[in-house]
Amino acid sequence: MDFFEAASLDGVLALAREFEPVDYETLLLDQALGRVLADDLAATEDLPPFARATMDGFAVRAASTFGAGEGSPAWLRICGQVAMGESPAFEVGPGEAARIATGGVLPTGADSVVMIEHTAAVDETAIEVYRSVAPGQNMVNRGEDLRCGALLLRRGYPLRPQEIGLLAALGRMQVTVFRRPRIGILSTGDEIVPAATFPEAGQIRDVNSHTLASLVRRCGAEPRAFGIAGDRPDELRRHCVASLEDCDMLLLSGGSSVGVRDFTVEVLSSLPGAELLAHGITISPGKPTILARVGQRCFWGLPGHVVSAMIVFSAVVRPFVERLAGLAPDAVRHFPVTARLSRNLASAQGRTDFIRVRLREADGVLWADPLPGKSGLIHTMVQADGLVAIAMNTEGLDKGSTVAVHLMSS
């Protein structure tokens, strides 16, 4: 079965396009934070719906204030007061001013607002203005934020707090988004017992189900726990069939041993509509990773070592989850943190290495301290803030060089 050569990281990542995004659901706006928009959205009204004051003061015609200064104030007659939340029934003419508070509707005739600080009351009926204003100053025009019909938000973009606010501003209290991809998680291994169980001699608690479910949640998808399958092909097959039925992607972890890896591929091949896409990836850790398609479903065979499984998820699987989640390619913007490497790092050519690092600030410089450690030791991940990738055709990185750190907190 082993006729596949290990694929490059870039080669595997390009396969994400082979999978289709999941379907849609309609949610109340207040439940839609972080979700991915399923449709383009255009403004259905002008925003703001009327010209508004952005300062407390007097609505005026700017021309009435031209030439005004400390020594030569403009004298304006008070022609009214704008009540908040109401549309003024009067007009502002030349030489006139109307009291207005922030958010008030600009009366017809007015094209600007003089700040209250730049005025003085002459009496109940008049003010002096000590500074001229330009048309449009201290106010926003109708439609200045959004014009009716303008494209607001695009399909495939996630809804951040500001997008939620924009939809609220337009009264869109429901929004259609991609549903969360359902990601099944299945651990394998005769030695693995549920974490809640006290392990007998030779047994070990299932950690990958918990780390992978947490990583899945962090990308906005929905984890489904399918428990533990023993190291027997029939048992594994039964578990895979049941899990795949109910999810968009299945993460099988464990089976790092050569024998188990072989029968994982056998089990996969026996599933209807299965196609092996990658059998091994030239990354470290994570080389034994398997990627397959089963119908429209995405299947991953991840290494059993807890550190390897987490790193493969972050570096390889996550873009596939984002693809299923409906994210547009340019909507996915993980900006790495820039730091300086605190010691030399060697690396083998012909593979992409992922190095755990801890970030440390000293004298205003952010340093990335590499954390060595075997890939079965979870405490090294607890110490780590992020990962540094050493590209395939690089021999290593020098101490002091600038590196991009991909944070593992987000």
Place this chain on the structure above:
Amino acid sequence: MDFFEAASLDGVLALAREFEPVDYETLLLDQALGRVLADDLAATEDLPPFARATMDGFAVRAASTFGAGEGSPAWLRICGQVAMGESPAFEVGPGEAARIATGGVLPTGADSVVMIEHTAAVDETAIEVYRSVAPGQNMVNRGEDLRCGALLLRRGYPLRPQEIGLLAALGRMQVTVFRRPRIGILSTGDEIVPAATFPEAGQIRDVNSHTLASLVRRCGAEPRAFGIAGDRPDELRRHCVASLEDCDMLLLSGGSSVGVRDFTVEVLSSLPGAELLAHGITISPGKPTILARVGQRCFWGLPGHVVSAMIVFSAVVRPFVERLAGLAPDAVRHFPVTARLSRNLASAQGRTDFIRVRLREADGVLWADPLPGKSGLIHTMVQADGLVAIAMNTEGLDKGSTVAVHLMSS
């Protein structure tokens, strides 16, 4: 009442220590992702609980392989096979080897694992070894990940996927965390109507309730919507009393007009146990921000402009939410993204300016494009990726200079 001078940003941020973290709750491990640990946690067992193979191959005494090479293989007698999930009943003596798969328990006597790739079967009872191993190679020792009694995780640190995994590895299926701070949100203004309502002439939909609730969720706290209060002191006071009773912090937004700001302070002063901590902050946008303590509760009067309210939340309020949430000061690590400014930015001395920027990559350089725009226009926040702060005693920033961009997506 206006005897307060506007406070500096640093001065206000230092006030966070005046508030105490909220109390605790105990959660199932699978619900604890992102929550803040309430107690120090020590390992209650060794991890792994036994010496384990990390490769498929043969458990041996390393000394039995010393001097082995391609031309001079070591000949070892097969003394048994380790079954997964069981403790082997036999020992490995000098010149002996036991079949073992990744994750298997190392038999007594063995101190290392020879990879299967470096062996060849002689017959059913013996192998040849073509490469020597060192003691401890291709295995992890009992307690190598964690020693029983070692401090694992510290109070005040958030639980990421790896910490969840560590707790699972130790069988800790429940964990005591700080409860989520409850943050009340109250909009004010006679012109403000609920977003679900179609506004009459002069009215405008409530946006801040939605953007602030989303920002609160993003920091792991729990928003509580208290609706809209009109511009009357008695109404505002009634709303404030009711809201404060039920939350740890209240965010009042609106009341940017001078009159409303004055009576907000009056209403505050009339509340039992109220103490005004800041009346104005030397930041832009956001200067009219009010901070008070009401008993143990934290009260904020935020500007009404949607952009200002979002920026003040991100730059000023968020550290207070993190303090209430129980986060240790060094557990809060928001690493900014480094970018180069694409044009000059002027700034007034004596205040901290927050500039909205969009990030753009060109020729391998990440550029921060400043987005001008009035603070009432939410579309500028939709275009923005983050904020750049211009420090208080800086006159501005030059085109091409390196800036720290605080992302608004997280």
